[in-house]
Amino acid sequence: MSERIEAPLIAFYSALKDAHGLQHWWPAESAFETIIGAILAQNVSWTGAYKAVCALKEAGLMDPHLLFQAGEYTIAPLIRSSRYYNQKAGKIMVFLSWFLENCDGEISKMASLPCLKVRRELLTLSGFGPETVDSILLYALEKPVFVADAYTRRIGSRQGWFEENITYTRMQEFFMDRLPSDVSLYNDFHAQIVYLGNRICKKNPNCSACPVRDTGIIQCRYAHNH
Numbered sequence: 001m002s003e004r005i006e007a008p009l010i011a012f013y014s015a016l017k018d019a020h021g022l023q024h025w026w027p028a029e030s031a032f033e034t035i036i037g038a039i040l041a042q043n044v045s046w047t048g049a050y051k052a053v054c055a056l057k058e059a060g061l062m063d064p065h066l067l068f069q070a071g072e073y074t075i076a077p078l079i080r081s082s083r084y085y086n087q088k089a090g091k092i093m094v095f096l097s098w099f100l101e102n103c104d105g106e107i108s109k110m111a112s113l114p115c116l117k118v119r120r121e122l123l124t125l126s127g128f129g130p131e132t133v134d135s136i137l138l139y140a141l142e143k144p145v146f147v148a149d150a151y152t153r154r155i156g157s158r159q160g161w162f163e164e165n166i167t168y169t170r171m172q173e174f175f176m177d178r179l180p181s182d183v184s185l186y187n188d189f190h191a192q193i194v195y196l197g198n199r200i201c202k203k204n205p206n207c208s209a210c211p212v213r214d215t216g217i218i219q220c221r222y223a224h225n226h
């Protein structure tokens with residue numbers, strides 16, 4: 001195993017996986033659907049995003065060329081359940097323009113480009129922040145890029161790993177500097193954090209039900225101090 005592995009982080013992940021099982025992210029029939037799902041999932045529950053994904057599929061539009069031809073005024077009402085649907089229809093069109101121009105609408109071409117180049121270019125697109133872009137890289141293209149989010153920030157700061165006002169980049173580096181570069185591990189690690197943040201480590205945390213309150217190797221600083 002890589003010498004970069006930090007045992008407490010692995011213990012943290014193992015405790016979550018043992019308690020909650022593998023999360024099997026990302027639930028989609030294709031990498032393209034995963035990308036559209038990642039855009040639709042911005043600032044909304046997965047249930048709302050999933051309904052929008054299903055609506056696009058039912059309309060026969062889960063295809064880059066057909067979706068682009070349909071245009072944002074056709075897409076917007078179909079994805080209403082994802083909230084901010086006008087903005088998201090626009091973001092889908094922005095992504096499709098880039099995808100069709102640079103990859104001919106083919107995921108294999110996108111995946112064959114250097115990961116850092118794709119990351120850099122997607123980050124220049126309007127409405128594409130690091131969480132969305134890294135979700136695309138990890139879950140659609142299967143690149144070893146750790147996804148951080150608001151749950152990661154809350155849980156990591158409560159655990160005592162970093163301060164709550166840490167930047168996205170530093171937060172991502174915290175994990176990537178300590179974990180092996182492993183797509184499956186990054187995939188489920190982020191999913192476990194989302195599960196924990198969504199159900200247990202909420203704004204008012206339910207520490208008595210938390211599998212990572214005390215694993216023997218790690219103790220949560222917040223739980224210890226409250």
Ligand code: SF4
Pocket residue numbers: 155158159200201202205206207208210211212213220221222223
């Ligand atoms: S012990 Fe409490 S504060 Fe710490 S991660 Fe679990 S729920 Fe959050």
